[in-house]
Amino acid sequence: MSTPPKIALRGVTKAFGAKKVLQGIDLDVAPGESVVVIGGSGTGKSVLLKCILGLMRPDSGSIKIDGKETVGLGTREREDVMRKFGMLFQGGALFDSLKVWQNVAFGPIQSDGMAPAKAKEIAIAKLGNVGLGPEIGELFPSELSGGMQKRVALARAIAREPEIIFFDEPTTGLDPIMADVINDLIVKCVKDLGATAVSITHDMASARKIGHRIAMLYDGHLIWQGPVSEIDHCGNAHVEQFIHGKAEGPIKMQVRKL
Amino acid sequence: MNVPIVTLLGRMTLAFLASAGAVTTFAFEAIRQALRPPYYRRQILGQMLEIGYYSLPVVGLTAIFTGMVLALQSYTGFARFSAESAIPNVVVVSLTRELGPVLAGLMVAGRVGAAMAAEIGTMRVTEQIDALTTLSTDPFKYLVAPRLIAGIVTLPILVLVADIIGVLGGWLVGVYKLDFNDAAYLRNTVDFLQFQDVFSGLVKAAVFGFLITLMGCYHGYTSKGGAQGVGMATTNAVVSASILILTFNYFITEAFFAR
Numbered sequence: 001m002s003t004p005p006k007i008a009l010r011g012v013t014k015a016f017g018a019k020k021v022l023q024g025i026d027l028d029v030a031p032g033e034s035v036v037v038i039g040g041s042g043t044g045k046s047v048l049l050k051c052i053l054g055l056m057r058p059d060s061g062s063i064k065i066d067g068k069e070t071v072g073l074g075t076r077e078r079e080d081v082m083r084k085f086g087m088l089f090q091g092g093a094l095f096d097s098l099k100v101w102q103n104v105a106f107g108p109i110q111s112d113g114m115a116p117a118k119a120k121e122i123a124i125a126k127l128g129n130v131g132l133g134p135e136i137g138e139l140f141p142s143e144l145s146g147g148m149q150k151r152v153a154l155a156r157a158i159a160r161e162p163e164i165i166f167f168d169e170p171t172t173g174l175d176p177i178m179a180d181v182i183n184d185l186i187v188k189c190v191k192d193l194g195a196t197a198v199s200i201t202h203d204m205a206s207a208r209k210i211g212h213r214i215a216m217l218y219d220g221h222l223i224w225q226g227p228v229s230e231i232d233h234c235g236n237a238h239v240e241q242f243i244h245g246k247a248e249g250p251i252k253m254q255v256r257k258l
Numbered sequence: 259m260n261v262p263i264v265t266l267l268g269r270m271t272l273a274f275l276a277s278a279g280a281v282t283t284f285a286f287e288a289i290r291q292a293l294r295p296p297y298y299r300r301q302i303l304g305q306m307l308e309i310g311y312y313s314l315p316v317v318g319l320t321a322i323f324t325g326m327v328l329a330l331q332s333y334t335g336f337a338r339f340s341a342e343s344a345i346p347n348v349v350v351v352s353l354t355r356e357l358g359p360v361l362a363g364l365m366v367a368g369r370v371g372a373a374m375a376a377e378i379g380t381m382r383v384t385e386q387i388d389a390l391t392t393l394s395t396d397p398f399k400y401l402v403a404p405r406l407i408a409g410i411v412t413l414p415i416l417v418l419v420a421d422i423i424g425v426l427g428g429w430l431v432g433v434y435k436l437d438f439n440d441a442a443y444l445r446n447t448v449d450f451l452q453f454q455d456v457f458s459g460l461v462k463a464a465v466f467g468f469l470i471t472l473m474g475c476y477h478g479y480t481s482k483g484g485a486q487g488v489g490m491a492t493t494n495a496v497v498s499a500s501i502l503i504l505t506f507n508y509f510i511t512e513a514f515f516a517r
Binding site: 050053054055075079080082083085086087089090091093094095096106107110111156160 | 298381384385386388389391392393394395396400
C-alpha cells in the first residue's frame with residue numbers, strides 16, 4: 001500500500017467468557033476510503049466497532065489510528081483520539097434531555113469549548129447539510145420520526161468535522177426510501193469532509209451504496225474482503241449465502257446474543 | 259437442586275465482595291473526575307435544583323408531621339413523670355440528630371435516587387453514554403460527578419430546612435394542642451440545643467447525599483438489558499441507598515456521641 005493506512009488492526013481478539021467473538025482481526029483502512037463490514041446478527045460487528053472506538057478494550061492485538069497505537073490509552077489521550085472520530089449510533093443515541101440543535105452542538109460546546117451562539121450557527125448549518133430546516137433545531141429528539149432522528153444523529157456525527165466516521169447499522173429500522181435517503185446523505189457527508197468511513201451493516205443495498213470495499217465478518221474472522229464490484233463473483237460460499245439472503249448454506253444461525 | 263450450604267454461602271460472599279469492590283472503584287473514579295476540571299456548572303446547578311428544590315415539598319411534609327408526632331408521643335410518655343417541659347428539647351434533639359437527616363435521606367433516596375438510576379440506565383441502554391464518549395466527553399465527569407457534588411452540597415441544606423420545619427411541627431402541637439406557652443416552648447427548644455446536635459445531623463446529610471447519588475449513578479451506569487434492566491437498577495438504587503443510609507447513620511452517630 002502506498003499511503004500509510006488511517007486505521008490499522010492487527011490480530012485483534014475479544015472474548016466474553018468462553019465465547020470468542022473476535023479471533024484475530026486484521027484490517028487496513030486507507031485515508032478517504034469507505035469500508036463496510038457485513039455479517040449476520042450477533043457475529044461481533046458491533047464489538048469490532050466498539051474496539052476501534054475505544055469503548056471496549058480488546059483482549060489482545062493492536063489498533064493504530066494514523067500510525068499511533070490506541071489500545072490501552074488513558075482517558076485524556078483517548079479524548080484526543082476521539083476528536084478525530086464521529087459516530088452514528090444504531091438507535092441514534094440522541095440526548096433526549098437536550099434540544100436537537102444542542103445535540104448537534106454538543107461536541108463543539110462541551111468538548112471544544114465553543115461559544116453556544118457560534119455552535120448553534122454550526123449546528124443549524126449541519127442540520128441543513130442533512131436536509132433539515134432550522135426550525136427542527138428547536139424540537140426535542142422524541143418529537144421526531146425515526147428517519148429524522150437518524151438525520152440529526154448524522155448531523156451530530158459530522159458536527160466536529162471528524163477525520164474518521166463510524167456508522168453502526170445506519171439503515172436498520174428505516175423504510176427503503178428513507179434508508180436510501182440516509183445512504184445518499186452518508187455518501188455526500190463522507191465525500192464533503194474527505195473522511196475515512198467504517199460502517200457495519202447487514203443491509204446489502206446500503207453496503208453497496210456507501211462502501212468502496214466490503215469485508216465480511218464470520219465466526220470471529222474476516223473471511224473475505226475486496227472491492228464492492230467483486231463481491232458478486234467472489235467465489236466464497238459464506239459471502240454468497242449472505243448477500244443473496246439464503247437460509248440454506250454454510251452459515252449457521254447465531255442463537256445467543258453477544 | 260441440591261447445592262451444599264457452604265457452596266451457597268461462598269457464592270454469596272464472593273458476589274458481595276465483587277460488587278463492593280465494583281462500587282468502591284466506581285466511587286473513586288467519580289471522585290477523581292469530580293475534583294478535576296472542567297466542571298460542568300450547569301449540570302451541577304440543574305442537579306442541585308432537582309435534588310434540593312424539587313424535594314422540598316416531600317421533605318417538608320415528612321418533617322412537619324414527624325415533628326408533630328414527636329411532640330404528641332413524648333407528651334403521652336413524659337406526662338406520666340410530669341416531665342412535660344423536656345418535650346421541646348426532645349423534639350429538637352431527635353430531629354436534628356436523627357430523624358431530620360435519616361427521614362430526609364430516605365425520602366430523597368426514593369425520589370432522586372430512583373430517578374437518577376432510571377435516567378442514567380436509559381442513557382446506558384440507548385447508547386447515549388457511549389455517544390458521550392465519542393463526543394470526547396467523559397461520562398463520569400458529565401453525568402456522575404455533577405450528581406455527586408450536588409448531592410453532597412444540597413442534602414445538608416435540605417436537612418437544615420427539614421429541622422426547622424420539624425421544630426415548627428412540634429411547636430404547633432405543643433402550643434395549640436398541649437397548651438404550652440408559646441415563648442417558653444421556643445426558649446426550651448433553643449436553650450438545650452447544642453451546636454454538636456445540628457452539626458452531626460448536617461455531616462450525616464452530606465454523607466447520605468453522597469450515598470444516594472452514588473447508588474443512583476452506579477446502578478444506572480451498570481444497568482443492562484433494556485427496560486427490565488433499568489427497572490432493576492431503579493429498585494437496587496433505592497434499596498441499597500436506604501440500607502447504606504441506616505448503616506452509616508449508626509456509625510456516624512457512634513463517631514460523634516459514643517464515649
